[in-house]
Each structure stands twice: as structure tokens, then as C-alpha cells.
Amino acid sequence: MRADRVRGHLDGLLMAVLEQGPLHGYAIITAVQQRSGGVLDLRTGTIYPALNKLERLGLLTSSWESVGERRRRSYRLTDAGRRSLAEERTAWREFTVAIGSVLNPGAEPRSAI
Amino acid sequence: MRADRVRGHLDGLLMAVLEQGPLHGYAIITAVQQRSGGVLDLRTGTIYPALNKLERLGLLTSSWESVGERRRRSYRLTDAGRRSLAEERTAWREFTVAIGSVLNPGAEPRSAI
DNA sequence: GTGCTATGTATTGGCAGCCAACATATAACT
DNA sequence: AGTTATATGTTGGCTGCCAATACATAGCAC
Numbered sequence: 603m604r605a606d607r608v609r610g611h612l613d614g615l616l617m618a619v620l621e622q623g624p625l626h627g628y629a630i631i632t633a634v635q636q637r638s639g640g641v642l643d644l645r646t647g648t649i650y651p652a653l654n655k656l657e658r659l660g661l662l663t664s665s666w667e668s669v670g671e672r673r674r675r676s677y678r679l680t681d682a683g684r685r686s687l688a689e690e691r692t693a694w695r696e697f698t699v700a701i702g703s704v705l706n707p708g709a710e711p712r713s714a715i
Numbered sequence: 716m717r718a719d720r721v722r723g724h725l726d727g728l729l730m731a732v733l734e735q736g737p738l739h740g741y742a743i744i745t746a747v748q749q750r751s752g753g754v755l756d757l758r759t760g761t762i763y764p765a766l767n768k769l770e771r772l773g774l775l776t777s778s779w780e781s782v783g784e785r786r787r788r789s790y791r792l793t794d795a796g797r798r799s800l801a802e803e804r805t806a807w808r809e810f811t812v813a814i815g816s817v818l819n820p821g822a823e824p825r826s827a828i
Numbered sequence: 829g830t831g832c833t834a835t836g837t838a839t840t841g842g843c844a845g846c847c848a849a850c851a852t853a854t855a856a857c858t
Numbered sequence: 859a860g861t862t863a864t865a866t867g868t869t870g871g872c873t874g875c876c877a878a879t880a881c882a883t884a885g886c887a888c
Binding site: 721722723725757758760761764765783784785786 | 873874875876877878879882883884
Binding site for chain 2: 606607608609610611614615618619634637638639641642690691694696697698699700701702703704705706707
């Protein structure tokens with residue numbers, strides 16, 4: 603699948619994988635990969651600018667960690683981030699119902715939970 | 716909802732409303748509006764270029780009609796268009812399952828049909 | 829008979845947002 | 859020694875939707 607279709611939903615994906623605890627960038631990529639069954643393959647040019655934006659908006663905070671000689675930047679969801687994530691989920695439901703109703707009229711209207 | 720999120724799914728929407736029979740541009744807009752419960756509000760700057768592209772790809776054909784003094788351009792789905800629509804529906808299911816799995820892990824994986 | 833709204837088609841410029849490509853470094857395995 | 863995995867980041871470009879604009883007929887209200 604064209605991973606380009608993530609467009610507009612990226613913020614929600616990032617916040618969702620950070621919900622259970624902090625992760626660093628690389629781990630975020632693999633987490634999204636695994637949860638999506640290998641379908642979604644985000645690139646660094648996609649997530650780092652997005653993470654910066656979310657931090658600038660106060661939805662994430664970041665801190666540097668050291669593992670041996672290697673540095674990692676750990677991203678943590680803020681309270682505002684959790685509220686925003688809830689809104690993203692609501693928007694996702696509305697979105698899937700709307701598109702789904704047009705694409706498959708007559709089918710039971712249901713959201714992709 | 717930001718109708719901008721339609722991005723990447725527009726072709727499927729247009730072909731879906733043309734499935735039961737030909738429609739002209741303005742009627743396509745209102746059909747999408749009604750089917751989506753008023754959520755999706757496509758603009759002419761969005762659909763006309765998209766319809767042209769689909770016709771160029773052989774997924775639609777168009778013909779002019781006259782209603783009194785007024786002219787309409789009627790768009791009809793081709794066989795290739797029907798096959799493409801089926802692919803769009805499959806892609807939509809995969810898409811919603813993938814995003815849904817990341818956004819709402821642990822929930823029953825289901826597509827937005 | 830005049831304005832307003834609905835119906836109808838179409839183009840252009842802009843921009844948001846994702847991606848490819850590039851750059852760089854440590855660590856582990858073969 | 860070379861390749862792969864782990865790790866972070868930037869820049870330039872392109873796709874695709876939207877706002878704004880333009881124009882024309884038709885119907886209704888006042």
C-alpha cells in the first residue's frame with residue numbers, strides 16, 4: 603500500500619504508539635510497522651519533522667538518553683497529547699464512517715475501530 | 716471535519732457514486748454530500764480535474780447533455796472503472812485496518828465497510 | 829423587473845504534508 | 859573488513875486537494 607495515504611493521520615499514529623510509554627524515533631517506526639502488520643513503513647523524513655511539530659505544539663516532550671556511547675531522543679506524550687489523541691480517534695471514526703458510506707452505501711455504517 | 720483528508724481516496728468516491736448510473740459534476744458533489752451525511756463537501760476545483768484524470772485513464776467516459784438551454788456533462792463508469800473501483804474498495808479496507816490497528820491496538824481488527 | 833439563490837462547468841495559483849535522497853555515527857555480527 | 863542494524867536528522871521536491879475566480883442559465887420571491 604502507498605504509505606503516502608497516511609497523510610492527515612500521521613499525528614494520531616505517532617501519539618498512539620506513545621500512549622503506553624515513551625519511545626525514541628527509531629522505535630516509533632518499528633512499532634508502527636509491527637502494529638500495522640508490516641503495512642505502514644514510515645520514513646525518517648516523515649516522522650522527525652512531525653515529532654518536532656508535535657513537541658512545538660506541546661503534545662509531546664522529548665529528552666536525550668544515553669545507551670553506551672549511543673544517544674537516543676525519547677518522546678513522551680503530554681496530557682495535552684492524550685487529549686489530542688482522543689480527538690484524533692474521534693476524527694478517525696467520523697472519517698471512516700463518512701468515506702465508507704460513500705464507498706459502500708447500503709452496508710452497515712461502522713467505524714474502523 | 717477537514718475535507719482535505721479525502722486526499723488519496725477521492726477517485727474511489729467519484730467512481731462509487733457513478734456505480735449505479737451516470738451523473739454530471741454538480742450531481743456528483745451533492746451525491747457525495749448526501750451519502751456522507753453532509754460531512755464531505757467536495758469543491759469544483761477538486762472534482763473537475765479529478766474527473767478529467769479518470770477519463771484520461773479510461774475509467775470514465777463523458778458526454779454532453781442538454782437540458783433546455785443548459786448543458787451538462789455526464790460521466791459514466793467504464794468496465795475498467797468498475798474494476799478500478801473494486802481495487803479501491805480493497806485498498807480502503809486494507810488502509811482502515813492498518814491505521815485502525817495502530818490507532819486502536821487491541822480492538823477487534825475490522826474494516827470500515 | 830430585480831435581486832438572490834440554485835444549478836452548472838471550468839481554470840489557476842497556492843500550499844500542506846509526505847517522501848526520497850542524502851549525511852552521519854555507533855554497534856553487532858560474519 | 860564488510861555488511862547490517864540501530865540511531866538521528868535535513869533539504870528539496872512533488873502530489874493532490876483547496877480557495878478564489880470566472881462565467882452562464884434558471885427559478886423564485888418581492
